[in-house]
Amino acid sequence: MNIEVCYTPQAYPLFHKDDSIVVVIDIFRATSAIVTAFYNGVSKMIPVATVAEAKEYQSNGYLAAAERDGEIIEGFELGNSPFGYMNNKVKGKTIAISTTNGTQAIEASRKASKIVIGSFLNLDVLCDYLLTQKKDVILVCAGWKNKFNLEDTLFAGAVVSKLSADSDCTITCDSAIASQHLYNIAKDDLYEFLSHSSHRNRLTKLDLERDIQYCLTVNQCPVIPIMEGKYLVKL
Amino acid sequence: MNIEVCYTPQAYPLFHKDDSIVVVIDIFRATSAIVTAFYNGVSKMIPVATVAEAKEYQSNGYLAAAERDGEIIEGFELGNSPFGYMNNKVKGKTIAISTTNGTQAIEASRKASKIVIGSFLNLDVLCDYLLTQKKDVILVCAGWKNKFNLEDTLFAGAVVSKLSADSDCTITCDSAIASQHLYNIAKDDLYEFLSHSSHRNRLTKLDLERDIQYCLTVNQCPVIPIMEGKYLVKL
Numbered sequence: 015m016n017i018e019v020c021y022t023p024q025a026y027p028l029f030h031k032d033d034s035i036v037v038v039i040d041i042f043r044a045t046s047a048i049v050t051a052f053y054n055g056v057s058k059m060i061p062v063a064t065v066a067e068a069k070e071y072q073s074n075g076y077l078a079a080a081e082r083d084g085e086i087i088e089g090f091e092l093g094n095s096p097f098g099y100m101n102n103k104v105k106g107k108t109i110a111i112s113t114t115n116g117t118q119a120i121e122a123s124r125k126a127s128k129i130v131i132g133s134f135l136n137l138d139v140l141c142d143y144l145l146t147q148k149k150d151v152i153l154v155c156a157g158w159k160n161k162f163n164l165e166d167t168l169f170a171g172a173v174v175s176k177l178s179a180d181s182d183c184t185i186t187c188d189s190a191i192a193s194q195h196l197y198n199i200a201k202d203d204l205y206e207f208l209s210h211s212s213h214r215n216r217l218t219k220l221d222l223e224r225d226i227q228y229c230l231t232v233n234q235c236p237v238i239p240i241m242e243g244k245y246l247v248k249l
Numbered sequence: 250m251n252i253e254v255c256y257t258p259q260a261y262p263l264f265h266k267d268d269s270i271v272v273v274i275d276i277f278r279a280t281s282a283i284v285t286a287f288y289n290g291v292s293k294m295i296p297v298a299t300v301a302e303a304k305e306y307q308s309n310g311y312l313a314a315a316e317r318d319g320e321i322i323e324g325f326e327l328g329n330s331p332f333g334y335m336n337n338k339v340k341g342k343t344i345a346i347s348t349t350n351g352t353q354a355i356e357a358s359r360k361a362s363k364i365v366i367g368s369f370l371n372l373d374v375l376c377d378y379l380l381t382q383k384k385d386v387i388l389v390c391a392g393w394k395n396k397f398n399l400e401d402t403l404f405a406g407a408v409v410s411k412l413s414a415d416s417d418c419t420i421t422c423d424s425a426i427a428s429q430h431l432y433n434i435a436k437d438d439l440y441e442f443l444s445h446s447s448h449r450n451r452l453t454k455l456d457l458e459r460d461i462q463y464c465l466t467v468n469q470c471p472v473i474p475i476m477e478g479k480y481l482v483k484l
Contacts, residue, residue, distance in 0.1 A: 028395055160263055162424040188447050189397040199430055212423050
């Protein structure tokens with residue numbers, strides 16, 4: 015098993031291999047919200063790149079989520095706050111979702127043979143699953159508008175740390191090595207480490223401190239969302 | 250002064266601002282070779298993206314350097330080993346040069362108002378210069394074929410560390426923060442830190458250990474190459 019880290023959706027074509035498993039990562043907050051949604055009984059999700067597509071699903075009777083730059087787009091029920099997915103209204107529902115970065119990362123890696131969703135909330139169960147698969151893994155960070163970000167990198171580093179403890183894993187990719195180093199510095203206090211990061215500051219301005227704390231909580235939601243056709247479903 | 254780090258030439262358009270100074274970084278080995286060349290009396294260099302362009306300059310009587318995947322291309326006098334630029338044959342000459350990554354990074358940032366060349370060999374003199382300019386700085390890592398690499402990131406981190414000690418500097422870019430963290434881990438022994446990196450291993454296989462050691466030497470060549478039109482000249 016070779017583990018690579020792709021820091022932005024833009025770079026994905028450089029990493030693509032037909033047989034690799036892709037883990038899509040958008041810690042603040044899309045993949046944390048998606049994992050939370052499935053943990054709270056959402057049936058399916060349909061990640062879409064554009065707000066127009068989310069709107070179309072909405073007009074066809076679906077629940078729909080759309081977020082840009084940290085805020086829910088007017089006219090939508092949900093954005094990418096995990097707390098929006100913790101109530102009974104979402105249980106058993108299929109939800110279309112479009113976000114600034116997370117769903118763009120899913121879109122970029124659409125050609126992958128298998129796409130699963132990663133967040134601190136499902137860290138251990140995800141790593142256990144990846145180890146059983148015995149395939150190469152590409153950790154695809156959503157970043158921020160195709161720029162590198164710290165929180166997705168820390169999560170990639172956490173996965174690299176866990177997988178590389180297994181003797182079947184090889185790490186030759188510089189971004190995987192860097193991610194692991196950064197995670198090692200940060201792991202005792204992820205929240206404090208991110209205090210100067212661009213996105214934590216962006217969310218703090220939007221009064222989303224509670225979301226940040228939640229998204230950095232480990233193993234709160236032990237489920238693995240996986241792409242099946244156009245749907246995300248619970249593995 | 251805002252300092253940003255762009256990890257790959259591919260990402261440069263996301264960082265471009267008309268008034269910023271770009272520092273192009275390709276530690277192993279193009280920018281180390283270019284700095285060495287000017288320190289050893291080369292008059293001008295002409296960085297070109299393709300081997301064909303280098304060939305054309307060569308057929309017009311110029312000295313020409315061309316490297317791909319770590320090796321000199323057949324028919325060229327020089328590659329990107331700094332040691333090739335330490336003899337009297339290059340003194341006073343104009344040299345066309347095309348390399349796997351470094352000259353691609355120059356090409357990608359061609360629209361910048363000012364482009365200078367960075368390497369550990371000219372670290373302090375470069376940082377002193379940047380501080381006098383009072384402009385935003387974009388550190389452009391050449392990476393490896395548009396993937397992130399560790400050695401360019403460490404140098405970016407070294408520059409961020411030096412510049413951020415000055416009170417006029419602000420660092421809000423996540424890749425700048427990450428680079429500085431990585432440099433802080435690595436700075437006491439850059440060579441050892443890079444022992445598992447992809448490119449050090451690539452060069453070791455090519456028996457280029459001496460080049461690696463040299464390229465990690467700090468302040469050996471206190472000169473700043475700068476783009477003027479199509480030429481690199483000594484500032």
